[in-house]
Amino acid sequence: DAKTTQPTSMDCAEGRAANLPCNHSTISGNEYVYWYRQIHSQGPQYIIHGLKNNETNEMASLIITEDRKSSTLILPHATLRDTAVYYCIVKGWGKLQFGAGTQVVVTP
Amino acid sequence: NAGVTQTPKFRILKIGQSMTLQCTQDMNHNYMYWYRQDPGMGLKLIYYSVGAGITDKGEVPNGYNVSRSTTEDFPLRLELAAPSQTSVYFCASRGGTGGGGEQYFGPGTRLTVT
Numbered sequence: 001d002a003k004t005t006q007p008t009s010m011d012c013a014e015g016r017a018a019n020l021p022c023n024h025s026t027i028s029g030n031e032y033v034y035w036y037r038q039i040h041s042q043g044p045q046y047i048i049h050g051l052k053n054n055e056t057n058e059m060a061s062l063i064i065t066e067d068r069k070s071s072t073l074i075l076p077h078a079t080l081r082d083t084a085v086y087y088c089i090v091k092g093w094g095k096l097q098f099g100a101g102t103q104v105v106v107t108p
Numbered sequence: 109n110a111g112v113t114q115t116p117k118f119r120i121l122k123i124g125q126s127m128t129l130q131c132t133q134d135m136n137h138n139y140m141y142w143y144r145q146d147p148g149m150g151l152k153l154i155y156y157s158v159g160a161g162i163t164d165k166g167e168v169p170n171g172y173n174v175s176r177s178t179t180e181d182f183p184l185r186l187e188l189a190a191p192s193q194t195s196v197y198f199c200a201s202r203g204g205t206g207g208g209g210e211q212y213f214g215p216g217t218r219l220t221v222t
Contacts, residue, residue, distance in 0.1 A: 100150055
């Protein structure tokens with residue numbers, strides 16, 4: 001499975017949109033982009049996944065570039081409860097491989 | 109649905125002791141997984157199972173054993189605990205039959221080996 005690169009940390013103001021970038025330049029045609037998050041001391045929580053089209057659900061939107069080499073997770077209106085580590089994972093038929101993720105801190 | 113449940117929540121073991129971490133899911137999922145997470149790090153896969161009676165090694169299986177006698181349960185056994193096994197252990201499950209789909213995680217077991 002392809003490796004991903006994410007910023008180590010980022011801050012976001014409460015009520016504003018949080019845009020989390022992820023680079024996956026070696027992604028293969030059959031690999032999906034998954035996003036999970038882990039709130040302190042809890043198990044990871046699935047957020048969204050996509051192949052090539054943009055996706056939206058009740059939690060977030062996922063924007064994947066046309067060449068699929070990068071993507072952005074958008075939390076439209078960040079709240080304090082969105083403070084967490086966010087993991088971008090590229091996965092085909094293999095297993096989920098968690099990197100270090102991005103520590104997102106939402107501030108009042 | 110309770111989802112994925114894990115017991116115990118916390119445990120302290122002495123070096124050389126053994127224990128079993130319990131994991132149960134009530135979603136009738138075929139796939140189940142055990143991960144460990146060391147401080148400040150991402151999760152690493154220990155073992156996984158694609159159905160009852162079938163298990164396979166993940167990235168870091170040494171020092172652990174698993175069994176899958178039922179769809180619901182996937183216990184993780186630690187034999188001869190070592191300080192390097194101090195970690196948080198997460199169990200997860202996934203439905204479907206292919207390689208995709210979201211995993212549902214349990215709340216974790218925090219294990220300290222001293």
